[in-house]
Amino acid sequence: MSNPILKLDNVVVNVNQNTPEQITILNHLNLTVNDGDFITILGSNGAGKSTLFNAIGGNLKIDEGQISLRDKNITHLSEENRTRFLSRVFQDPKLGTAPRMTVAENLLLAKKRGESRHLTPRGLKQQMAGFAKLTSTMNNGLDERLNTPTGNLSGGQRQALSFLMATLKRPDILLLDEHTAALDPKTSQQLMAATNDRINTEKLTCLMITHHLEDALKYGNRLIVLQDGQITYDVSGAEKEALTQEKLYSFFSDIE
Template identity: 55%
Template sequence: MTARMTLNQLNYQLTTETDQRNLLQDINVTIQPDEFVMLLGANGAGKSTFFNIVAGDLTPTSGQITFNDQEITKQSAQQRTRLISRVYQDPKLGTAADMTVAENILLAMRRGQRRRLFPRRLAQQRPQIEALAKTLPNHLEAQLDKPVSNLSGGQRQTLNFLMATIQKPELLLLDEHTSALDAVSSQALMTFTDTTIRENKLTCLMITHDLADALKYGNRLLILKDGQLIADFPDAEKQQLTTEELIKYLH
């Protein structure tokens, strides 16, 4: 997969009856193919707005978005699903709670196709589904026939990540996908995330609040503050940074 996304002079202004705020200001950045980009910023920096615009949930007030040299600025989120997969902070988002783990994986395998579930087709795909589940760090292969609602938060979020990456999206958005988990589950999923992205050469943007993760993972680091992109560190510079230096950018 090759994915090159450019945000050109991107602005997003929130206007209410009593207030007018610039949530993003003059964002100019290009995400190159195979980059694993960490996006860091304090609360209110504009990270979620940035992701929502990239995903198509928000339309920028001004500016342009191109994806592989094709403009997608006004495309809806539904139109962008053929290009972009997203894993949210809340483990409950992204899966069908009343369906089994195997059925959820099958849906992800057929993403973008006309989807109807038949037991016979599920049985036919069972070996592939089991093989996929065995790659995960928390033994989901033993939970395939259980409803997703019975899973722990860590198991459910790992399933979300698998479903988002099965078809190797051109751009993967990870929206603080480990922050709602306990420390052990978070570390296991982050390790699996890093391995999956590197081995499959996925292009990925990941929001994090964790300074250690921002330095440890990815090959590029962007820092947002008050809606502006204030720092852009390529891999070589990122490797030289310390947590103390990052803190200075965030305050």
């Protein structure tokens, strides 16, 4: 029996509200996310993918509908309050990390998220062995750069750090917003493999926007297609495993 963790009921988001230029971005969208789901999300430009994440994350108010977490209405909960149970990794590797702080200091900050905001060096040394073990799971040399300012990392290392920071305190919901799109193909695949390992090991509930059809097919237990602000295709299990790129192309033509 699947347990719903996140529900969006008839969610509507408009831009230019009450003007002749009003456009509906999310059009009475319904989505139920079950505990442990790893959902890959495809859709052409303008389909509403980022708007969906902004609505879930609380940095965009919805015009109609309701968003619930474990049957609790969070529709009007602030973005800041949602960070207690939700983490997001963006496309830009520069977002999500503090550039002048070292890798270890960034991880300590993530570990103390939701606690006292005052960061002190005290306790950092005791954490180093654990941080070395954690960063070694990324398989990109990040574990050898714990004392390096984050701004001096490669894009791939910095994005891997953002991902680790987002998952360190095991969020109820993890949003991956094309988090490999800014990386070269080899680095992208390396981070994607490490991402998949951590999601499966920690049994995280994750939604991931991607433009890569092969990643959408390869990863996750469920795949949805967003078109014109609605979910037009939702497939999981054996049906997802039987999917082909050709089948996905039949849904829309302008995905890269």
